[in-house]
Amino acid sequence: MNVFSPDFLFRNALAGGLLVGILCGVLGVYVVLRRFALLGVALPQASAAGIAFTFLATRHQHAAGAGTHVLALLGSAGFTFGGLALLTLSGRRSRIPEDGRIGALLAVASAGTVLFVAANPGGDFEVTSLLRGELLAISDSDLVILAAASLVTGILFLLFRREILLASFDPDFARTLGKSPVKADALLYSLLGIAISLGVMTVGPLVVFGFLTLPALCALRVAPRLGVAFAIAALVAAASSLGGFAIAYRADLPAGPVDVALAAALWLGVSGIARLRESMARRGALRVVAIAMVVLLAGFALGGCAGGTEPAEEPVSGAPAPLSRGTLPASQRPIAVLRFRNETGQSLRIASSNPLEELGKAAGDPFARRDPTVLDELEEIATQELARRGFVVLSTAETQRAVPTPPSDPGSAALAAKRAGLDTLVLQGTLRRFTLNPSRILLITLDLALVDPRDGHTLWTGTARHPVAVPAAQTLPEAVRDAGPQIFADAFSGG
Amino acid sequence: MSDALLQTKSACFGYSGRAVVEDVTLEVPAGEFVALVGPNGSGKTTLLRGLLGFVPLLGGRVERRPGLRVGYVPQREGLDPLYPLSALDVTLLGTYGDTRPWRRSGAGARARAEAALVVCHADQLARRRYADLSGGQRQRVLIARALAVQPDLLLLDEPTAGIDSETSESIVATLDGLRREHKLAIWMVSHDLGPLRLRVDRLARVERGRLRIEAASR
Numbered sequence: 001m002n003v004f005s006p007d008f009l010f011r012n013a014l015a016g017g018l019l020v021g022i023l024c025g026v027l028g029v030y031v032v033l034r035r036f037a038l039l040g041v042a043l044p045q046a047s048a049a050g051i052a053f054t055f056l057a058t059r060h061q062h063a064a065g066a067g068t069h070v071l072a073l074l075g076s077a078g079f080t081f082g083g084l085a086l087l088t089l090s091g092r093r094s095r096i097p098e099d100g101r102i103g104a105l106l107a108v109a110s111a112g113t114v115l116f117v118a119a120n121p122g123g124d125f126e127v128t129s130l131l132r133g134e135l136l137a138i139s140d141s142d143l144v145i146l147a148a149a150s151l152v153t154g155i156l157f158l159l160f161r162r163e164i165l166l167a168s169f170d171p172d173f174a175r176t177l178g179k180s181p182v183k184a185d186a187l188l189y190s191l192l193g194i195a196i197s198l199g200v201m202t203v204g205p206l207v208v209f210g211f212l213t214l215p216a217l218c219a220l221r222v223a224p225r226l227g228v229a230f231a232i233a234a235l236v237a238a239a240s241s242l243g244g245f246a247i248a249y250r251a252d253l254p255a256g257p258v259d260v261a262l263a264a265a266l267w268l269g270v271s272g273i274a275r276l277r278e279s280m281a282r283r284g285a286l287r288v289v290a291i292a293m294v295v296l297l298a299g300f301a302l303g304g305c306a307g308g309t310e311p312a313e314e315p316v317s318g319a320p321a322p323l324s325r326g327t328l329p330a331s332q333r334p335i336a337v338l339r340f341r342n343e344t345g346q347s348l349r350i351a352s353s354n355p356l357e358e359l360g361k362a363a364g365d366p367f368a369r370r371d372p373t374v375l376d377e378l379e380e381i382a383t384q385e386l387a388r389r390g391f392v393v394l395s396t397a398e399t400q401r402a403v404p405t406p407p408s409d410p411g412s413a414a415l416a417a418k419r420a421g422l423d424t425l426v427l428q429g430t431l432r433r434f435t436l437n438p439s440r441i442l443l444i445t446l447d448l449a450l451v452d453p454r455d456g457h458t459l460w461t462g463t464a465r466h467p468v469a470v471p472a473a474q475t476l477p478e479a480v481r482d483a484g485p486q487i488f489a490d491a492f493s494g495g
Numbered sequence: 496m497s498d499a500l501l502q503t504k505s506a507c508f509g510y511s512g513r514a515v516v517e518d519v520t521l522e523v524p525a526g527e528f529v530a531l532v533g534p535n536g537s538g539k540t541t542l543l544r545g546l547l548g549f550v551p552l553l554g555g556r557v558e559r560r561p562g563l564r565v566g567y568v569p570q571r572e573g574l575d576p577l578y579p580l581s582a583l584d585v586t587l588l589g590t591y592g593d594t595r596p597w598r599r600s601g602a603g604a605r606a607r608a609e610a611a612l613v614v615c616h617a618d619q620l621a622r623r624r625y626a627d628l629s630g631g632q633r634q635r636v637l638i639a640r641a642l643a644v645q646p647d648l649l650l651l652d653e654p655t656a657g658i659d660s661e662t663s664e665s666i667v668a669t670l671d672g673l674r675r676e677h678k679l680a681i682w683m684v685s686h687d688l689g690p691l692r693l694r695v696d697r698l699a700r701v702e703r704g705r706l707r708i709e710a711a712s713r
Contacts, residue, residue: 177644
């Protein structure tokens with residue numbers, strides 16, 4: 001992949017991750033210097049609880065478009081700043097040590113997140129995805145908001161760097177100069193709150209915590225000056241973000257944990273080099289070490305991002321999938337694709353291209369056809385994809401006449417097929433997530449199971465969960481058709 | 496108010512409504528060197544911090560001359576060695592009171608900090624990391640930082656604690672020189688009266704929360 005290409009589909013995700021990484025990396029220097037590391041875990045968790053609570057309170061289920069992200073941002077910021085206010089106010093008169101209060105916030109926020117998600121009847125997949133960070137779902141408008149907030153945060157941090165340093169290093173001395181350490185602390189907390197709120201939505205709480213601590217630890221291990229520490233932290237965060245994205249993309253791994261693992265590897269590497277440097281008395285060795293560090297960071301940042309071999313699962317639009325059975329069991333028996341169950345909380349209706357028909361439906365025409373949905377398209381594509389892999393497949397019309405309603409699980413699929421007299425294997429599916437974001441990236445979770453109705457045994461299960469880029473799709477059916485082969489290649493390759 | 500830089504009348508300083516030092520009446524004229532002495536827990540540091548405005552005033556009055564610039568030297572153990580700051584960086588903090596947020600700390604501020612380091616015989620330490628300095632060297636840097644404020648009054652909290660007698664003598668001599676050359680008023684908390692006895696003008700004794708000021712016997 002070439003990340004510098006204007007056509008690169010994950011450009012927003014890469015830029016968003018980079019911005020959050022640098023922002024959290026730089027502010028993280030103060031998180032480490034001021035021993036706020038526990039706060040670095042608790043606040044992202046409070047932010048996550050805010051997102052979950054907002055979705056529960058507003059019964060918001062559909063995750064397409066900018067509205068969802070604005071809602072999530074409001075919840076995230078509200079709970080982050082609420083947590084900060086609670087800690088600040090309770091600290092004034094409390095005899096409980098600060099780490100105890102931060103620990104309590106972490107425990108409550110963690111429990112709250114789980115409970116809010118559990119209590120949300122329709123949106124647990126969407127909310128859980130947002131809580132993990134929606135790096136791939138960053139739209140152009142999200143990126144503009146993120147860039148603007150990062151710019152404002154960066155400018156404020158730069159303008160008030162002296163006040164923040166004074167308040168952090170020696171607040172009493174700051175007072176003798178007529179500077180208010182309380183105001184400087186409030187500003188630092190606010191900047192952290194903004195970075196955490198945006199970061200949790202973009203990359204999730206785990207990665208935010210990782211970026212708040214690991215680049216700073218790395219920087220403070222070697223930096224001779226504070227300004228240099230900020231620069232190294234930003235560089236390490238950027239290298240982890242870019243390098244982590246490239247590795248995750250190639251190895252088909254989740255990007256966030258790879259970013260954190262890479263930042264940790266850089267920290268360990270830099271610490272090892274620093275120790276080596278300390279043990280070397282020769283002056284020339286210093287230059288060698290500096291060059292080695294630059295090469296190491298540059299390699300992580302750029303090595304995987306341009307050129308090289310393509311990943312195994314490059315998202316393509318409408319490209320034919322390899323005709324491999326994947327992990328599907330070899331069988332000579334025909335397969336019937338039953339109606340898929342919709343658990344997305346959305347109707348997924350595909351509007352008719354005929355305006356008269358639409359008007360008729362709006363007027364309550366009793367003879368109007370049932371609305372086709374995304375699920376119908378997916379069932380049809382499943383039939384075609386199974387056939388392309390050498391299976392004999394019943395037509396969807398024939399199957400749906402026999403079993404007209406979607407079974408809820410593999411067991412009930414077997415029962416329904418047996419009752420209908422189908423002597424075939426049956427493919428049962430549950431669509432849990434289906435979101436086409438403004439960047440034309442389809443976020444999908446489709447659980448599939450292959451069941452033998454004779455004995456009710458489940459022979460195989462698989463899940464399609466990888467995002468698929470559909471840059472050319474203009475309508476929902478086009479997006480489904482473009483992504484279809486990729487979706488089923490993903491599901492059939494898993495076990 | 497007289498020509499005093501700072502004066503108090505029946506001032507009472509303490510925490511949570513409980514007085515630690517009571518009925519403090521004093522005047523701080525320019526160019527006077529005062530040693531603030533007393534046993535552990537008598538309230539010396541509370542009085543110093545009260546004069547700085549860090550400890551609540553529970554009664555009485557404290558008046559500072561308008562525009563008074565105070566240089567404060569805290570106990571050096573209170574500063575975190577994790578910060579990657581050079582001795583010059585620490586000294587530059589003293590100039591931050593005169594720099595607006597949107598302005599850069601220019602060559603003027605740097606020259607002020609370097610001059611303060613020279614006065615404290617610490618200019619050769621400028622590039623070294625503050626955390627790597629010895630106790631006596633750190634103390635010189637903290638005094639230089641206070642001087643970079645360009646103060647009228649210098650308040651020091653046990654600057655010679657834990658430092659060998661030769662270095663202590665040198666630090667006190669430096670302070671005495673500053674007082675004479677720049678008419679700087681100096682109040683210094685100390686356990687060890689030894690190196691101070693011949694240089695201070697007055698002794699301020701704090702015992703069981705009460706202040707008694709007496710002329711130094713040289």
